[in-house]
Amino acid sequence: MVSRPNIHVKSKVAVVGAGITLFRRRMLETPRELAWEAARQALDSAGLTLRDIDCVVIGSAPDAFDGVHMKGEYLADGSGGLFKPTVRVYVGGGTGVFVPIAAWWHVASGLCRTVLAVAEEKMSHARPHPQGVFAYIWDPVLERPLGPNLLWIFALEMRRYMHKCNVSKETIALVSVKNKRNALDHPAAQAAANITVEDVLNSEVLVWPVNRLDVSPVSDGAAALVLASENEARRVTDSPVWIEGVGWTLDNTHWYNRELGYPRYVQYAARMAYKMAGIERPWRDIDFAEPYDPFDYKELHHIEGLMLARPCEAPKLLEEGWFDRSGELPTSPSGGLLGVGNPIAAAGLMKAAELFWQLRYEAGARQVKKPVHRGVAQAWGDLMQAGTVVVMGN
Amino acid sequence: MPRAAIVSAGWYGFKPEVGELSFREMMFEAALRAYSAAGVDPRRDVDAFFSCQEDYWEGIAITDEFAPEPIGGVLRPTSTVAGDFIQCLGQAVMLVRTGYFDLVAVESHAKPSDIATIKGVMDMALDPLYLRPLDPPNPHFIGGLMANAFLARTGLGREALAMVAAKNKNAGLSNPRASHAAPVTLGDVLSAKPVVDPLTGYDIAPFSDAAIVMLVASEEAARRLTDTPVWIEGVGWSTESGTGSLAWHQWDSMPSIRMAVDMAKSMAGLSGRPQTFTSFAELEDRYSFMEILSMEEAGIAGPEEAYSMLEAGDTEPSGNYPVNPSGGSLAAGVALEATGGFRVLEAYERLMAMGEELEPGAERALVVSWRGPPTRTAMAVILGV
Numbered sequence: 140m141v142s143r144p145n146i147h148v149k150s151k152v153a154v155v156g157a158g159i160t161l162f163r164r165r166m167l168e169t170p171r172e173l174a175w176e177a178a179r180q181a182l183d184s185a186g187l188t189l190r191d192i193d194c195v196v197i198g199s200a201p202d203a204f205d206g207v208h209m210k211g212e213y214l215a216d217g218s219g220g221l222f223k224p225t226v227r228v229y230v231g232g233g234t235g236v237f238v239p240i241a242a243w244w245h246v247a248s249g250l251c252r253t254v255l256a257v258a259e260e261k262m263s264h265a266r267p268h269p270q271g272v273f274a275y276i277w278d279p280v281l282e283r284p285l286g287p288n289l290l291w292i293f294a295l296e297m298r299r300y301m302h303k304c305n306v307s308k309e310t311i312a313l314v315s316v317k318n319k320r321n322a323l324d325h326p327a328a329q330a331a332a333n334i335t336v337e338d339v340l341n342s343e344v345l346v347w348p349v350n351r352l353d354v355s356p357v358s359d360g361a362a363a364l365v366l367a368s369e370n371e372a373r374r375v376t377d378s379p380v381w382i383e384g385v386g387w388t389l390d391n392t393h394w395y396n397r398e399l400g401y402p403r404y405v406q407y408a409a410r411m412a413y414k415m416a417g418i419e420r421p422w423r424d425i426d427f428a429e430p431y432d433p434f435d436y437k438e439l440h441h442i443e444g445l446m447l448a449r450p451c452e453a454p455k456l457l458e459e460g461w462f463d464r465s466g467e468l469p470t471s472p473s474g475g476l477l478g479v480g481n482p483i484a485a486a487g488l489m490k491a492a493e494l495f496w497q498l499r500y501e502a503g504a505r506q507v508k509k510p511v512h513r514g515v516a517q518a519w520g521d522l523m524q525a526g527t528v529v530v531m532g533n
Numbered sequence: 534m535p536r537a538a539i540v541s542a543g544w545y546g547f548k549p550e551v552g553e554l555s556f557r558e559m560m561f562e563a564a565l566r567a568y569s570a571a572g573v574d575p576r577r578d579v580d581a582f583f584s585c586q587e588d589y590w591e592g593i594a595i596t597d598e599f600a601p602e603p604i605g606g607v608l609r610p611t612s613t614v615a616g617d618f619i620q621c622l623g624q625a626v627m628l629v630r631t632g633y634f635d636l637v638a639v640e641s642h643a644k645p646s647d648i649a650t651i652k653g654v655m656d657m658a659l660d661p662l663y664l665r666p667l668d669p670p671n672p673h674f675i676g677g678l679m680a681n682a683f684l685a686r687t688g689l690g691r692e693a694l695a696m697v698a699a700k701n702k703n704a705g706l707s708n709p710r711a712s713h714a715a716p717v718t719l720g721d722v723l724s725a726k727p728v729v730d731p732l733t734g735y736d737i738a739p740f741s742d743a744a745i746v747m748l749v750a751s752e753e754a755a756r757r758l759t760d761t762p763v764w765i766e767g768v769g770w771s772t773e774s775g776t777g778s779l780a781w782h783q784w785d786s787m788p789s790i791r792m793a794v795d796m797a798k799s800m801a802g803l804s805g806r807p808q809t810f811t812s813f814a815e816l817e818d819r820y821s822f823m824e825i826l827s828m829e830e831a832g833i834a835g836p837e838e839a840y841s842m843l844e845a846g847d848t849e850p851s852g853n854y855p856v857n858p859s860g861g862s863l864a865a866g867v868a869l870e871a872t873g874g875f876r877v878l879e880a881y882e883r884l885m886a887m888g889e890e891l892e893p894g895a896e897r898a899l900v901v902s903w904r905g906p907p908t909r910t911a912m913a914v915i916l917g918v
Contacts, residue, residue, distance in 0.1 A: 150631075169662075169777075171775065171777050200595065201588055201594035201595050202587065202588040202589055202594070202615075202657075203588065203589075203594045206657070206661060207657065207658065207661060207776075208587065208588075208589035208590075208654060208655070208657035208658035209587060209589075209615070209658045209776060209904075209907075209908060210615070211615050211616065212658070212772070212775060212776045212904070212907075212908045212909075212910060213658075213660070213775055213776045213777050214775065214777075215772045215774070215775035215776075215910075216774065216775035216777060216778050217775065217777070220772050220775070221772060221773060221774060221775070222771060222772075222773055222788070222789075222792060223771065223772065224623070224769065224770050224771055224772075224796065225770075225771070225772040225910070226614060226616055226620050226623070226624065226770065227614070227615040227616060228612060228613065228614050228615070228624075229595075229597060229612075229613050229615055230597050230612050230613060231595040231597060231598065237612060241612075241624070244624070244627045244628050244631055245627060247627075247630075247631040247633075248626070248627035248628070248629075248630035248631050249630060250627055250630065250800070272594055273594065275592070275593060275594040276593065276594045276595045276598065278599075279592065279593065386610070387610050387611075387612060388608055388609060388610060388611070389597070389600065389601040389606060389607070389608075389609070389611040389612070390601070390607060390608055391601055391602050391607045391608075392598050392599055392601070392602060403608070404608060407608050407609075408610075411610065415633070520595070521595055521597060521598040522595075522598045524598065524601075525597075
């Protein structure tokens, strides 16, 4: 693979439809109903029906959120997967962007002409709190007996990033302010708001330095895309959005041995995707980005991992408005996880869907000001080890 | 389209309980053997890695966190498929066919002996609203319902199931991976009390701990790495019903097997009955009746014909068309998501052994597997040398 340039990808793959449910806490729909609502919207937007779909890819993060073992099998009918080759893939929080990657290889292999890619998550009915599910992500021998909480390790990472890059909490809070404001224009948004840096700093401290408004909410929701081969895409639409590159990486399990100040796994995944897309200078060749932002510092962290800014440069660019919707390189124009919400796998796919809408100039009030030809979406997960990246162009 | 081949396989375990190694160490042992056999360094030569596993089996939420190290996939394209090994194999074949990946590692493992509450885990796969509240007393109740529906439709009796059980338990006696093999007679099975009517302990495959790693290569890489590639001529998988709508599926048949076999045949460019283009089959048999149902859905033989074949010894390891010459799951156990991998491994090794003596293209095998209750997902592979 390493020695092969992008010309060796045999078939071009396009996104031709996207759909999304409301992102909310305590949705009344079952996980299967959420999956179908997003799938139906995506099919409608592509002008297709289930009969036109060859294969189905389902993405959902830990089974325990929906409280169902073999969750892909449970979601199969809600995702339109009956009597079709259906598969569920996952890489923790990176799943949302991994779903279009898996759908990409279904089409690029020539095996499927059309793929329905569906991501669903229903976090809010976990009792006593979704954090209880995260109690089971740790090494059962070395870590779980210590009773760690996911927020703790992200607090460690945020603290490390602040120290390494000499960033203040005030600067980091600007991400939350920007994304929640962007989300005011997203019809599915759960946590959109006009807030100030002071609001973030004055919100409840969860684990220092993480305040409540530094974190995305607990959410339920689903999102879906329809992917198609070049021939199919040209048949159903005049404006296909092409998947130009995909990349994914898992770092090792031992997060505590890692330099937490820089997401090396995101950089590796991005390099793979950029190489496939023929991008040599991402900071210049990418018009806008949807970096994964479950915490506000993570957006900056991931902008650097995606090589859209040098290490420790993102906070400065943020202060200059570089990443605003009207800026040089808009990031999270959707409103991101901080604003739209974070039903884990669905949140990542929401970011990929935003690339589709932006590149088709269908994002309405969310449309970034500059002309767009190429965008990148990225998600992150597991024990701070998964990076998934997709580059799309119009 | 670029062809894909299996160029090496490594495995560990296939015992009722692997006490000496953790699941990660089992993965490492299997990976080491697969990579050594092909002479590759995963850090340099393998382009992508798949691990097939499910959270609840592992007792870990987001269990893919533990995938990269044991198989050499750290900081490489490594990911998880929540499904059977054969579904992973299908993903690997697709990656190779994109033309962008030359060598892909596929891993799956099972350590059911670590699971203290296996019924509790299996119950969690039932629909939380309609089925789980029934708290079925035995997790094999779905297998029993299916077996009864199958017998009612086909008119076969328990004797047919006993013939499968006795055949496979005996066939496994010469297989080092078949730790549940035993010299069982028809009378033993027929005189045993049912565990779940109409299935006795002999009709239900027990669990095994196991890890399997295989390397899937493009044609170019396969020719470079081995003189004896086993070609994945076709692979297919299909889901006919979600577990949330289990109550409405066809209890007496399994169309997903038919669809998976058709998909594999179509990819391989083959048509007709499998015995016309394959020389043996490794079929789903975690419940004895499933072997006959798999023969029917794969198009090998209708129920009555299958019964005649069993009676005539045609499907014995030495018969005209051996079915489960390895002993199948009844002899080697169910290794959770590695079960399909076990069947592929058996077919792979048997074809490798044949390949040394035969002309290229002369031998093929059919593999059919099911993800087990309560799923309605089946997979098929056509391998050839």
